[in-house]
Amino acid sequence: METSPARKVAFFTLGCKTNQYDTEAMQEQFVKKGYQVVDFQEYADVYVINTCTVTSLGDRKSRQMIRKAHRTNPNAIIAVVGCYAQQAAEEVLSIPGVRVALGTRNRSKIVEYVEMAEATESSINGVEDIMKVREFEDTPIESFDGKTRAVLKIQEGCNQYCTYCIIPYVRGPIRSRKPSSVLSEVQRLAEAGFKEVVLTGIHIASYGKDLGDTSLLELLKAMHGVSGLERIRLGSIEPNLLTQEFIDCVRDLPKVCRHYHISLQSGCDATLKRMNRRYTTGEYREIVHRLRKKMPDTAITTDIMTGFPGETDEEFEETYNFVKEIGFSKIHVFQYSPRKGTPAASFKNQVSPEVKEKRSRELIELGHSLELAFMKSFVGKQVSVLFEEEHPDMKGLYEGYTEQYVRVTAPGGPELAGMILPVEIYEINRETNSLEGRVVR
Template sequence: MKRAAFYTLGCKVNQYETEAISEMFEKAGYKIVDFEDEADVYVINTCTVTNLSDRKSRQMIRRAKRNNENSIVIVIGCYAQTAPEEVSKIEGVNLVVGTKDRSRILEYLKELETSGGRRNYVGDIMKTREFEELGVNVYKERTRAFIKIQEGCNQFCTYCIIPYARGPVRSRSEENILKEVSGLAHSGYKEVVLTGIHVASYGKDIKNTSLIDIIRKVHEIEGIERIRLGSIEPTTVTEEFVRAIKGMEKLCPQFHISLQSGCDSTLKRMNRKYTTKEYLRSVELLRENLKDVAVTTDVMVGFPGETDEEFNETCRFVEKVLFARMHVFKYSRRKGTPAASYPDQVAPQKKEERSRILIELASRMTLEYNKSFTGRVLPVLFEQEVKGKEGFMEGLTPNYIRVECKGDKDIEGQILNVLLREAKDDYIVGEIVN
């Protein structure tokens, strides 16, 4: 039996796509093995959000060949899409596919096995108008399933390479989404995460559906107890949106609303489509209408031209909003994006310093948010054993607080009531109650 191994870099969408491709290989008779093991075929799903992502992708390609020098190495994903020639030249790469036609990967592999050599199947993603179906029936993780509902992005933020890597917005049909969710519910999954490259754009390119419509329909599926949304835009959170979700008990009160900067002039240079005032109004709408809501976000430091005052504005705004969690990352210059040629690029040491300040602020906010829930009883979906702590299990509350409890492996996949006792840096120690 031939063996195949997979490695995923980057986002939840990439993870979903790797799961789907792994299933295709399994159905074709391959045994799926760990990436560190010897395999006949290695598939590396790459990311290109930062220069570091590119470098990691190249490292994993080389590692695959070291594991078995006679293996076939297939490179797919965003880095493959944006730099196919560069990827093709990496020693050991046999097949480059990109972010479309991945459903034909086995066909391409067969052709390669017959004729040998190297193949590059990367096409023009900007001309793609159809959503490519890559369904998942079984996840290796038993508690939470990611459902890809949308592909591509039309936003063209000045720092971002992703629209060029993923192409224009394509929405998945309601029928296929609901069929996949129903199958996962039947397999025992309690939580689904609706994800995509730009989830807020779902339905913009097809008739008679919208993000609200698909949430509503997933909400009706029996067996699904929790629904989460991938990252959304502040412009999505309107009064109409909040009114629509208010009665949806399965929709988790946790919203990841991308901020990027808390300074209006920086947001403008980034080509973000909102102001800090509009962002704050979205957060207020959620907090006024939903109980225990958690707002999480991403913030970038060191965008070209960001002055000390602009950075300080971001810090002040972030403290004003008080996020439950905040991911901080440094601007990375991406060739082919407008911001790469902007003047006043920020020095690496300045980015490092700003990043450290915001990460410390993020930790304080998370601790403050967690402390506000101590003494409360909340339902926790237990996901896995705590690494390095024998006899402890961890999981998430609906509002995305990570909780650790004494417990056995048999509670994995169960939703149990937990008394939240002691807030730590980024989790709470709890005790299961009947």
């Protein structure tokens, strides 16, 4: 008897690490139902596009990918999920080929929605009112590819309402994944050979607040006990998480990487106030000082926004000087983009695209020089590297990351994969932006 070939599904993910996790979880749903996952460029029966709406660029790219999928197979079922679909379901469903719009909930039912749209030859709007949702939608991942570093989603939603940000409206209020569910996934990851997990969510600093009897710190302590797991990396956090108690405790949890991505957004108090960010530059400085005092080898990275409404040349200069003073190891610079429905979209004194561009360029340049200075501090020293894969262009070289998330290249072969080894650093490769060294045997 002939068996019919497996139906094919392809995925495209835009935006953050949380979206990457959600895509992997949806992928697993399709595989369980017998679908074959193919590359997004290939012909497939179903395309799932996990979208982003943090900036207008996210919306535009989401639409581009929908059109691309439709061109590859005009008869395919296209399912659009994530933040852009949550925000503009009708708009998304009006794009040719789109048969399912699913927002930031019910992703665990993605296969049912797709098959229902196919069976009924209709389009389905599965977007729900996210503001009423109070439970974390648990979509555990049970099978993993043989990688060394895994992303683990522990939290959803945000209650902060920064004036520029659309996320609280499209992801809803904070919901934390139960510690037991997080721990069983960590256990599975460790058993599958993963040495490092990266904790992700929309606002992980608020982890546990809705559950009442736990916190991010408690979760870290519990994860720390999982044998086989060697590194726990925190995704982006808010400065206020880093109280003296938190810092004192994590210092005694050596598996927690000495790498903190502490969201800054602006280095000017007046701008921070208009953004409704809940800290001052003085508090931020103090937190960094505390952290470095207890853990001097810590990498501090951040996000900075340029061109927030009303940002004057003087305000920008304050930000520039603050970034320089803190001496971040790496910064991610992005330009303010008005999002409909957020307070800042109607603020006066919107900054012109040219000025935003110019300020971004200046900060990016500063970021490069700070990054270089940070990398230089490792030359001549020994670092601990988790090796991941062969260098894409050079045979005989293997790549991995330090705890501080600095890329390191060293001579070696596949025997290094998944190993954490001491490496002596002898120089910086400016072209690949990595450290070069040799494994200390």
